[in-house]
Amino acid sequence: MPRPTHLLEQKPELKGRNPEVAELVSRASGGDRSAMSALLEMYGDLVRHYLFRILGSRGIPDLDDLQQQVFFRVVSALPALKAGSNFSSWLISITINEARHHLRHAKVREGTEARDPADIEDLPGVGRPADQALETKVALARARGALDKLPE
Helix, strand or coil, X not given: CCCCCCHHHHCHHHCCCCHHHHHHHHHHHCCCHHHHHHHHHHHHHHHHHHHHHHHHHHHHHHHHHHHHHHHHHHHHXXXXXXXXXXXXXXXXXXXXXXXXXXXXXXHHHHHCCCCCHHHHHCCCCCCCCXXXXXXXXXXXXXXXXXXXXXXX
């Protein structure tokens, strides 16, 4: 069985501290847009690969937005990258953090999905004064108690 190839192995220019990448990083951190575009083009597939590996198929609808968010963070933080740092490692850590952030917020969103307005109106006490809601609650408790006393 052939060994799966990793994206870094497929593109040798992404591996290690490549002088060409170091030059692009230096120029991009100085504001050179063409250098930044070259870096984003060079590492775009790597970012997508890591996002997909972390998020799986549930992340596919958000993949483009997440990739764009990663690149936004890279552009914002690039001037702070220390000289001699490995750009690909730094980029991967940003990618992983962005994917984790997405997963955390996706879990929160799943727990707070909006209800259909028709469902909300059927809930006891919604849209009624507090005293009517309390009466409904008491009546429901009495009905449950009466049902519990019935023989099976």
